[in-house]
Amino acid sequence: MNLSTRLGETAKKYFDKPAYIFQGNASTYAELDGAVTKFASGLEKLGIKKGDHIALVLGNTPHFVIGFYGALRIGATVIPINPIYTADEIGYIVNNGDVKAVIILDLLVPLFEKMNEHLPKVEHLILCETPQGADSGVNVSELSIYPKMKSFTEVVGSGDFSFVGPTMEDDDVAVILYTSGTTGKPKGAMLTHKNLYSNARDVAEYLKISEQDKVITTLPMFHVFCLTVALNAPLMNGGTLLIVPKFSPKEIFEIAKENTATVFAGVPTMYNFLLQYPEGKPEDLSPLRLCISGGAAMPVALLKGFEQKFNVLVSEGYGLSEASPVTCFNPLDRPRKPGSIGTNIVNVENMVIDENGEEVPVGQVGELIVRGPNVMKGYYKMPEESDATIRNGWLYTGDLAKMDEEGYFYIVDRKKDMIIVGGYNVYPREVEEVLYTHPDVVEAAVVGVPDLNQGEAVHCYVVKKDASLTEEDLIAFCREHLAKYKLPSKIEFINELPKNTTGKILRRSLKDLVTK
Known part of the structure; x- marks a missing residue:
């Protein structure tokens, strides 16, 4: 099983249910799955095949969802890239990642025109239309990248509903996530279809995400936290994504109220802004059954202040790109412990070890290591770094942690200087x-x-x-x-x-x- 196949099955079961709502417009599961199939077919007609690498340089839009699942359906490897990166940063990832096609916002055309001669491996630039791009006044036919350019709409329109993608193996690489490297250059964590599917499935089970949930998707989709927790996990079980292009407290309160949102996922900074927002009313967030926090440790005072004001549970967790990313969450069926990253999620094991690789006693500090079906295949084109990070099936996180007598983990400090x-x-x-x-x-x-x-x-x-x-x-x-x-x-x-x-x-x- 993989994410693309699961989406097809979910679409058959919940075909007329909204898969996502974006700027007031809803798209059903049948419509989403159809667009994914046609986009995959359109990619095939461009010469994209199983194993090719496709970069997504997009923010939070339906283009990302369709582009991501469409690329997976044809068996391509997806490389999500932060669209606010500079030309140097994007260029390094695109070249190092051997990218054949790039899906970009039309607003980024000037940036890619500047980079064109430095991207010899890129054969196709697929442009996602925006109102701002249409009003930019750029005459694309005069650009050097024009021969490579295709419209996202045109690619979808050229595809066939009858398209059947290639067979994917569990160990095939689905995504390469570039993480900041200690050497100054990012490293590409290779996540397989099994990695991504298992983590989305296990997170959905652990957090009880179902077809009843409406998940506010405002974390950046190119980031693995959002990709698994606020995108893949809800779509596995028939939930609805409430896609927010850019976080703003005002918009979060409005969307939560108008759509009776049930789940919000964010980083501590977002919770701080929501708590401090003077016009934020507790009743606007009253439909929420769960708030999820990750990306950094949330100050206990902030966590308690948010929960007291809005009367909603905040479950802190832990993850890293190399683990797809989630390894721990505070459980929903047992007491939540402020300051803790929680307990092992389903099918994932965390352990704290000393410098000799031996498990330390309860309460003592050591390095946190992880194993499970979510652990990456390795770093792209970096075998030595891969071997140093994954040893005997365990992923060495580089974070210092401790575990209490009830199996709750706590991040004490960061072994790395991140x-x-x-x-x-x-x-x-x-x-x-x-x-x-x-x-x-x-x-x-x-x-x-x-x-x-x-x-x-x-x-x-x-x-x-x-x-x-x-x-x-x-x-x-x-x-x-x-x-x-x-x-x-x-x-x-x-x-x-x-x-x-x-x-x-x-x-x-x-x-x-x-x-x-």
Whole structure:
């Protein structure tokens, strides 16, 4: 079984039920499944075949849902990419991922025109129409990428309802998710059809997601948290997606009230904004039976404040791209423990080990490792990194955790130096690599610091060569090479970075400077 086949079965059972509602317009399961089939058929007519790689550079729209499932139905491997990434970031993933076709918003045409000569493997650009794109005034027929361009609508329209896709094996790679790498370059986590299907199925079972649920889908679909929890899991069991293109407290309250939403999934930052929104009324969220939080640890005070105001349970969980992503959730049939990431979900096992690989006693801190049908196949074209991360069937997360006597897990700290900004992962080395490319930067080090709105913020220390270099100059430079959420919130110039006797930069000392 795989996600595409399951969607077909769900469509037969709930054919006239809304699969999603987008900007007030509903689409039934029969309509969605038909569009998926026709899109897959249209891709085949473009020469796309099983095993080819297709990138989705899209936000939260029906195009993403149809494009994602359509690509899976033809047996292609999907590579979701954040549409706010810079040309450098998108170009690296597209080239490293051996992408043959890219599905993009028409608003991104100027960006891809700029990148065209650097994307020799891309044969097709499939444009998703938007009102803004139509009004942009760009004459696409004059662009160098014009011969590669096709309309999403045209691709769907060229397809046949009679299309039957190839047979997929459980171990075939369905998705490659690029995660920020400690070396400064993203790594592509290869998730198989079995990985994605099992995690969506098990999450749906654990959280009791059914055909009665209406799930607010405002987390970015290109992110694995949304992909599994707020997209694939509801569609498995006949639930309805309430697709929100961009998070805003005002719109969440309106959509929840108008559609009697039953499930909301978000990162702690979103919950903070909802709690602080002055016009947010508890009755607007009263239909919600469950709120799901992930991406970063939620402060206990925020969790309790949200639950008290809106009288709804918030279930915190844990996951990572390499695990499709969910490994833990606070259970619905037992007490929820604030500050905990919960217990093992169905079919997934978590364990805390010491440096020798032995399980530590209850209450002691060690590295969290995971195994189950959701664990990735490995990193794309990175066998050594794959072997270092997956050992004897266990995925080594790099996070420090502990377990209590009732089997609840707690994240204590991050073994890696990852910074989580609004639920997005930022690795210091990635930002440092950009800073080091500036001719007037001698040394640079990046640390995460607490931030009330985003959870953490990117804080940089720089030793400069030219005294005239300013903080504004460097932030502007970074803006050309990094996505917005990766940008430094603060750059401080110092004479020398603290180091140990081997020359290693002491990040803890830098963090201590921030708090002084």
